């Protein structure tokens with residue numbers, strides 16, 4: 001039986017081994033279906049076999065390690081899924097995704113070592129496409145597992161013109177067998193994922209782990225403000241229709257509305273802005289800017305968008321400009337199941353780690369897995385909130401506590417299954 005410290009030390013060593021498997025030159029870059037992805041998938045499979053799991057690869061390249069149920073019960077034909085992804089962004093850190101796979105393997109290994117009996121099977125999954133960097137798709141592998149893959153995603157091309165379907169064949173996958181990757185709803189109990197927080201909330205709270213309440217929904221808009229160009233020296237201030245000055249006011253209202261949504265962890269960002277004609281001595285006539293807005297539930301996000309529309313129109317009317325908002329992306333909130341949150345809360349309480357709950361502002365495989373089954377996520381404290389960066393870091397102690405909390409959460413689900421018979 002390993003202590004949390006020993007589990008963390010092992011997790012750190014495993015992450016270091018995975019970090020060496022890269023397509024990058026001197027940095028960690030592991031894109032979906034690349035040679036480094038193949039090497040990492042094989043490496044994960046080796047660990048899974050060593051942990052006594054029955055290992056296979058599905059049609060989309062997801063590694064699956066299967067542990068059979070060890071205790072009799074009506075949940076015996078059901079499976080608890082635990083996973084995350086092993087692809088990375090370009091010049092990545094070593095924890096994002098990989099920690100969840102490593103935590104799943106260590107938890108199953110440790111559950112066996114401790115002789116903990118489970119009335120359901122456990123499948124550890126290592127997905128290949130979460131970051132969506134190589135192809136203009138994302139969550140292809142978890143969507144296939146969840147049975148919600150959009151078939152046209154297989155025709156996506158990378159920057160070199162390679163079609164996903166062909167890359168999959170080269171990897172050893174089977175684009176014709178996509179439907180076989182899907183689990184049946186009735187055989188699935190839940191999906192659990194441990195992930196680095198990728199934000200500063202837990203660090204600020206002084207807590208090693210936190211329980212995720214939802215994966216934030218998000219809406220993205222392209223907003224166009226039209227005014228009138230004019231001579232910077234001759235048009236008096238009162239007679240201007242300055243599209244950029246109007247935009248500045250709109251941006252302040254975006255901040256204002258997002259701050260007012262703090263209770264729903266609302267965040268809103270203008271990440272891109274272009275003003276025309278863009279000359280030092282010409283009043284800006286046209287501005288196009290983006291808005292990315294997220295919150296822990298759909299209703300407050302949609303209400304904030306409606307509020308912003310009203311405020312933008314008021315600014316536009318007062319300043320004699322026009323404004324149009326075009327939505328180009330929307331993804332609904334993925335709620336984490338209360339019963340799975342409670343399992344993690346109970347585990348955190350057992351370990352005296354507080355019970356901080358927080359929404360995930362970033363997307364995760366759980367977003368796709370929600371189409372199949374209930375989703376539960378546990379976040380691990382992330383130094384300075386830095387992620388998607390080689391400086392990404394979690395301590396050995398925190399990682400060990402996260403694995404221990406995962407084990408305890410699985411134990412709680414097993415106890416629930418034993419008491420309720422067929423539903424955890």
Ligand SMILES: [Zn+2]
Nearest residue numbers: 085096097130
């Ligand atoms: Zn991730």
